Amino acid sequence: MRIDMPVAAQIRQRLARRIAGEISLSDQPGRVMRQWREMFHIPQIQLAESLGVSPSVISDYESGRRQSPGTKTIKRFVETIITLDEHNGGQVVNAFQRLMGVDIPTSIILDIREFNQGVSATALLESIRAQVVAGEEALDREVLGYVVVDTTKALDVLSSNGFLKLFESTGERALILVNASTGRSPLITIKDDFKPSLFVLHGVEKLDYLAIELANRERVPLAVSRMESIEGMLRKLQILGKYAPNEKT
Amino acid sequence: MRIDMPVAAQIRQRLARRIAGEISLSDQPGRVMRQWREMFHIPQIQLAESLGVSPSVISDYESGRRQSPGTKTIKRFVETIITLDEHNGGQVVNAFQRLMGVDIPTSIILDIREFNQGVSATALLESIRAQVVAGEEALDREVLGYVVVDTTKALDVLSSNGFLKLFESTGERALILVNASTGRSPLITIKDDFKPSLFVLHGVEKLDYLAIELANRERVPLAVSRMESIEGMLRKLQILGKYAPNEKT
DNA sequence: GCAAATTTACGCTAATTGACGAACTTTTTC
DNA sequence: GAAAAAGTTCGTCAATTAGCGTAAATTTGC
Numbered sequence: 348m349r350i351d352m353p354v355a356a357q358i359r360q361r362l363a364r365r366i367a368g369e370i371s372l373s374d375q376p377g378r379v380m381r382q383w384r385e386m387f388h389i390p391q392i393q394l395a396e397s398l399g400v401s402p403s404v405i406s407d408y409e410s411g412r413r414q415s416p417g418t419k420t421i422k423r424f425v426e427t428i429i430t431l432d433e434h435n436g437g438q439v440v441n442a443f444q445r446l447m448g449v450d451i452p453t454s455i456i457l458d459i460r461e462f463n464q465g466v467s468a469t470a471l472l473e474s475i476r477a478q479v480v481a482g483e484e485a486l487d488r489e490v491l492g493y494v495v496v497d498t499t500k501a502l503d504v505l506s507s508n509g510f511l512k513l514f515e516s517t518g519e520r521a522l523i524l525v526n527a528s529t530g531r532s533p534l535i536t537i538k539d540d541f542k543p544s545l546f547v548l549h550g551v552e553k554l555d556y557l558a559i560e561l562a563n564r565e566r567v568p569l570a571v572s573r574m575e576s577i578e579g580m581l582r583k584l585q586i587l588g589k590y591a592p593n594e595k596t
Numbered sequence: 597m598r599i600d601m602p603v604a605a606q607i608r609q610r611l612a613r614r615i616a617g618e619i620s621l622s623d624q625p626g627r628v629m630r631q632w633r634e635m636f637h638i639p640q641i642q643l644a645e646s647l648g649v650s651p652s653v654i655s656d657y658e659s660g661r662r663q664s665p666g667t668k669t670i671k672r673f674v675e676t677i678i679t680l681d682e683h684n685g686g687q688v689v690n691a692f693q694r695l696m697g698v699d700i701p702t703s704i705i706l707d708i709r710e711f712n713q714g715v716s717a718t719a720l721l722e723s724i725r726a727q728v729v730a731g732e733e734a735l736d737r738e739v740l741g742y743v744v745v746d747t748t749k750a751l752d753v754l755s756s757n758g759f760l761k762l763f764e765s766t767g768e769r770a771l772i773l774v775n776a777s778t779g780r781s782p783l784i785t786i787k788d789d790f791k792p793s794l795f796v797l798h799g800v801e802k803l804d805y806l807a808i809e810l811a812n813r814e815r816v817p818l819a820v821s822r823m824e825s826i827e828g829m830l831r832k833l834q835i836l837g838k839y840a841p842n843e844k845t
Numbered sequence: 846g847c848a849a850a851t852t853t854a855c856g857c858t859a860a861t862t863g864a865c866g867a868a869c870t871t872t873t874t875c
Numbered sequence: 876g877a878a879a880a881a882g883t884t885c886g887t888c889a890a891t892t893a894g895c896g897t898a899a900a901t902t903t904g905c
Contacts, residue, residue, distance in 0.1 A: 365617060368615075410882095416667055450610065640853095652855090655852055664892080666893085831903095
């Protein structure tokens with residue numbers, strides 16, 4: 348009987364199939380291609396270079412000038428973005444591994460990444476100007492990665508079970524919830540066993556008292572970021588990922 | 597919070613993505629298209645009609661004259677075969693549901709189907725001219741579907757864990773193993789909890805004594821089919837599926 | 846073993862892709 | 876606030892797809 352395929356190769360394959368499937372089934376394949384390219388933080392120029400084509404080609408696809416790219420194109424595209432990520436430590440592919448079983452729609456995830464080495468919770472919070480409001484006693488942790496979720500969209504699209512699964516799959520990582528008006532609805536879903544090791548809210552208008560209580564009870568640090576824009580926060584996280592963990596920004 | 601998507605729609609979507617992904621990532625997309633069309637038991641002619649194109653078009657794809665079909669083509673193809681199956685009771689889509697979590701390569705599965713209503717174990721065995729050799733006492737069952745696996749390929753491709761998962765996912769169905777030279781290797785993998793409710797071997801040269809012992813111990817009926825060809829057996833099963841369960845063939 | 850059903854092979858046409866490159870706009874960065 | 880980086884738009888062109896239809900080949904059903 349054959350030996351198991353290396354786990355890494357298996358994940359790679361499954362993710363590749365998923366991306367390829369999404370592109371093929373979409374009415375706007377170019378849009379999906381852009382989503383994934385951005386998820387992988389690859390500029391058009393770099394992608395074009397790796398593919399050996401001119402940057403305008405990428406733009407033409409993404410903008411929809413090509414409405415029905417062929418399998419050859421899709422295949423090259425998918426394999427290239429995954430390979431580029433692997434050369435970079437596999438930060439995105441590895442982060443996706445934990446979401447694979449869950450079947451969470453990509454659209455709610457604004458960013459996701461696995462650090463090459465753990466980052467202290469405080470360093471992460473500092474970099475995105477977040478203030479701790481509960482669960483301080485559990486702050487001496489290292490987080491292994493993060494997921495940024497659009498809370499509004501998530502509430503719209505995810506079933507309560509889906510939410511729970513998202514939490515479970517984020518264990519030992521930071522879960523960053525943007526557009527979290529009160530922070531109540533997501534925090535309510537916390538359950539004993541598996542949960543993120545750090546919650547960050549962004550876009551909070553009026554923090555809910557229950558959210559604070561729940562975080563304290565579950566001993567999860569809860570923080571609120573005061574960054575002006577989501578984009579700014581994503582940029583900070585990206586930088587953190589690049590230089591993790593031995594530099595402070 | 598939103599209500600869950602109907603389970604059926606979810607499965608449909610996941611299967612669609614999987615098929616689309618496989619096609620897009622293949623070096624011979626046409627070959628994969630054929631595999632799936634055959635898995636769904638849809639003749640080219642019928643598929644062509646549903647797609648509103650001429651049958652030669654399908655053949656051209658499958659034979660590889662079109663080497664890189666576009667997303668539009670793939671999308672239409674996938675959605676059409678799934679819809680056709682649904683109009684037919686969803687026999688294939690439902691059968692695949694149970695394999696979805698497992699990630700078993702399609703190539704080892706020669707046929708798969710969920711009956712619209714249960715079929716008695718004896719009727720199934722009769723239809724493919726199979727003789728019971730062990731576990732007779734558990735023959736008064738209904739089976740809800742079947743999976744036909746190419747044992748040689750499976751041993752080649754599947755890890756032992758994959759084999760176990762295959763068994764688990766076949767619970768209450770018949771597992772039909774073709775190219776099963778002695779029947780030993782697969783039977784060894786049986787574990788207590790979840791297992792097929794009926795084993796059928798085909799292409800046995802010399803049945804292994806251990807296979808019989810294990811089947812008796814685990815109280816699973818084990819039978820050996822005497823059909824000449826695999827194709828013949830698949831045809832019989834197909835007919836059984838069509839007229840299940842109130843007719844004897 | 847013949848008729849019917851299914852699949853293949855292929856020439857042909859129109860539409861689209863896949864690609865370039867140059868000029869231009871937008872976004873970052875210092 | 877200028878320079879650099881990143882992304883867009885679009886005219887152009889060869890190669891390929893997506894499609895039809897017909898004749899030939901193959902498979903299946905009685």
